[in-house]
Amino acid sequence: MIEEIINKNGKEYLKVELIQITQKNKKFYISKISAKRFLKIYTVEPAEYDIERQANFASSFEDDREYYEHLMNNDKERINKKSFQRPSNDTRVSEIKNFLNTNEIGLFPNSIIVTCDLLNDKIGECNIAFNEVDSFENRPKSAYLEEIDNNIFLYIPYQKDSVLVIDGQHRLLGLKAASKEVTEDYELIITFIIGFDRSIVANLFYTINYTQKSVNKSVLYHLMGEFSREIDKMAFMHGTIKILNEIEESALYKRIKMLGNVPKSLSNEVRKQMTISQAFLIDYLIGYISKEAKNSIHQPIFYYYYKSENMRIEIIQFLLKYFDSIREALPEQWDNVDEYILTKTVGLGACIKLLPFLYVKMFIDEYQMDPKKIVQINVNTLKNHLKGIETINFSKSGEYGSVGSAGSLNKLKKQLIENIDFFQADNYEDFLRVFKENYLSKYKKWLTKYL
DNA sequence: CAGCTTTGGCAATCGGAGGA
DNA sequence: TCCTCCGATTGCCAAAGCTG
Numbered sequence: 431m432i433e434e435i436i437n438k439n440g441k442e443y444l445k446v447e448l449i450q451i452t453q454k455n456k457k458f459y460i461s462k463i464s465a466k467r468f469l470k471i472y473t474v475e476p477a478e479y480d481i482e483r484q485a486n487f488a489s490s491f492e493d494d495r496e497y498y499e500h501l502m503n504n505d506k507e508r509i510n511k512k513s514f515q516r517p518s519n520d521t522r523v524s525e526i527k528n529f530l531n532t533n534e535i536g537l538f539p540n541s542i543i544v545t546c547d548l549l550n551d552k553i554g555e556c557n558i559a560f561n562e563v564d565s566f567e568n569r570p571k572s573a574y575l576e577e578i579d580n581n582i583f584l585y586i587p588y589q590k591d592s593v594l595v596i597d598g599q600h601r602l603l604g605l606k607a608a609s610k611e612v613t614e615d616y617e618l619i620i621t622f623i624i625g626f627d628r629s630i631v632a633n634l635f636y637t638i639n640y641t642q643k644s645v646n647k648s649v650l651y652h653l654m655g656e657f658s659r660e661i662d663k664m665a666f667m668h669g670t671i672k673i674l675n676e677i678e679e680s681a682l683y684k685r686i687k688m689l690g691n692v693p694k695s696l697s698n699e700v701r702k703q704m705t706i707s708q709a710f711l712i713d714y715l716i717g718y719i720s721k722e723a724k725n726s727i728h729q730p731i732f733y734y735y736y737k738s739e740n741m742r743i744e745i746i747q748f749l750l751k752y753f754d755s756i757r758e759a760l761p762e763q764w765d766n767v768d769e770y771i772l773t774k775t776v777g778l779g780a781c782i783k784l785l786p787f788l789y790v791k792m793f794i795d796e797y798q799m800d801p802k803k804i805v806q807i808n809v810n811t812l813k814n815h816l817k818g819i820e821t822i823n824f825s826k827s828g829e830y831g832s833v834g835s836a837g838s839l840n841k842l843k844k845q846l847i848e849n850i851d852f853f854q855a856d857n858y859e860d861f862l863r864v865f866k867e868n869y870l871s872k873y874k875k876w877l878t879k880y881l
Numbered sequence: 882c883a884g885c886t887t888t889g890g891c892a893a894t895c896g897g898a899g900g901a
Numbered sequence: 902t903c904c905t906c907c908g909a910t911t912g913c914c915a916a917a918g919c920t921g
Contacts (some may be wrong), residue, residue, distance in 0.1 A: 701897095707910070723918070726886075775909065837889035 431462045435588055438561070441576075444471065445560075448622065451803035458623050459582065460541060464615040465605050466659075472544065472602060473591040503569055526604025530612045541619035542598035542793065546586060547572040548624055560585050575624065584622065596623065610782060663719055666736065667712045670746050675713075681757040681764065685773060686711065703765075705773045714782045721881050728786045729873055731793075734880050736800050742803040755812035756781055756819075763824045772824045780830075780842035787847065787865065788815060790873045799876055818850040 432447040443560070444467060530536040548561070549572045550556055556577035563574060571592045574585040586592050589612035595602060605613055640881040675686040684700055687707045718722040719736040732748070757763065763770040771777040789804070792815065797804040821846055824830070830842045844858040855861030 705909095710910075726917095836887090837891090840888065 431582070433461075435464055435467075435852065437793075438585075443585040444588045446584050446586070446620075447465050448575075448582040448584055457625075457869060458621060459584070460621065461584070461620050463615055463620050465613050465618050468542075468618055468620065469606055469613070470603065471586060471588060471590065472593045473597050475738050477506060477512070487848075489644075506725045508764050510763075526600055527607040530604060530608040536612070538601055538618065539619040542601065543596040543621045543623060544593045544598075545623045545626075546584075546593045546597055549574045550625070584624075605653075622811075631740050663711075663716060663736075666742060670715070670749065671708050674748055674753070675708075675748065675802075677750075679754075681753040682706070682773075688692060705767050706775065706778055707875065710775055710779070711782075714779055715749075724874065724877065724881060727866075727870070728783060729870070729877070731786050731789045733877065735805070738879060748805055748807075751807065751809050751812055752785060752869065755809050755816060758809060759816045759819050760824070769826055770824045771826055771830060776830050776839045777824055780846055783843045784850075791853070792867050793856070794869055794872055799872075815852045816850055817852065819846065821849050824847065 432445065434445050436443050436445050446463055448460045448461050449454045451458055451460060493595060511813050538670055547569070549569060556575050556578070559578060560574050560583070571589070573587065573592065576583045576585065605616065637872045674680050674682045675684065677683065685703055685705060687704050715729055717726065718730050718732045723730045733743045753826055760772060763772040767773060772781075792807070793799060793801070793804050814834070822842075828840050845860055847853050847855050847858050851860055856862075
């Protein structure tokens with residue numbers, strides 16, 4: 431696809447080839463533009479964008495009552511500025527930046543949706559070659575659409591603020607913040623919604639940004655795992671969860687909602703026991719193979735094994751043994767899902783959060799800091815280390831039975847530490863102090879060798 | 882101290898169960 | 902079949918805590 435900078439009357443334009451897409455008898459266009467160039471011409475603020483159109487734009491709010499009210503309730507100032515975009519979210523931008531910088535498959539396969547003002551709107555013609563059109567002096571930021579013999583080109587003034595972003599603000603900010611190596615040869619799919627009235631564009635924006643449903647996270651993780659060629663973290667986690675759910679010896683056998691919901695085809699008994707979602711398990715376990723968690727109190731205890739592909743199986747076997755030891759320690763609570771929350775989000779989540787403390791303490795106190803020895807541990811030993819867990823009330827009517835939140839999950843984790851004999855802790859705070867001083871520093875130092 | 886992660890509370894949303 | 906209720910899950914925010 432053609433993409434080049436051209437010069438007309440001493441002014442630079444970005445000439446891009448467009449492909450026309452027709453949906454419901456409406457036309458819009460897609461194109462491929464290098465990120466480097468696109469970052470120079472986009473804006474997210476239509477405020478001074480085209481003064482002539484502001485009146486139209488303002489009246490469009492009345493047409494779209496919901497959008498209007500939304501702005502009204504949320505932010506008076508933004509009504510004045512008539513901004514399309516939500517304020518950017520720094521955390522999200524930084525996530526995207528890291529995604530681009532560190533992920534080998536850091537791709538944006540979905541398009542950035544933009545609009546721009548057209549000079550054609552005034553003259554109503556597309557079949558006049560750009561070269562023959564008079565200069566744009568009165569509307570310096572308007573682009574020109576040229577449509578001759580099915581060849582469609584858009585000539586965008588090569589300057590700041592000539593293209594207005596409707597969807598994709600965060601991706602662009604992330605790209606901007608990403609390293610030079612990333613942006614240098616990064617190409618973007620751009621969808622141009624052009625030639626429509628502003629009210630239509632405003633409506634589209636509203637639909638995209640406020641009413642779109644986010645994908646069920648479990649489905650997303652599932653797809654990422656199944657389709658990525660690399661055995662990356664997500665694929666590995668996906669495989670791990672599958673094994674936990676699919677082999678009969680696993681304590682979580684047929685207990686995991688693999689796509690975030692329970693298949694109707696299964697019997698009621700089986701369905702009832704599916705108490706934990708795939709997405710949740712991945713969220714809570716993935717930190718243990720991520721070196722980014724190296725400063726967390728929940729150490730990446732499995733990173734050492736994850737790093738060498740032939741040792742990854744140890745992680746799965748360790749997890750199988752760990753969950754099995756909990757089941758053996760609390761068989762009634764494990765299986766009776768009507769009465770107990772042990773295998774639900776809060777219960778199992780707390781057990782997962784407990785694991786790094788247990789692992790690190792065993793690793794140092796009992797296994798001479800030898801990662802190959804600790805994975806040979808058996809279920810009985812683990813079970814013994816959990817002694818005291820039976821004193822905790824996992825019942826549905828108890829303290830942790832009602833509200834499913836990260837908060838109550840953490841409270842339960844604290845109580846686990848306090849009640850399990852192995853940790854020799856009267857209270858969580860004291861334990862944490864000792865743990866940081868005598869264990870965490872030692873473990874971190876050991877792990878650093880492999881990061 | 883700046884820039885982060887963790888925490889805890891709560892709101893929004895979803896899917897399943899049971900009743901009309 | 903549709904509707905409502907309820908628990909589980911996910912999302913969001915701000916305060917507190919950490920790290921370099």
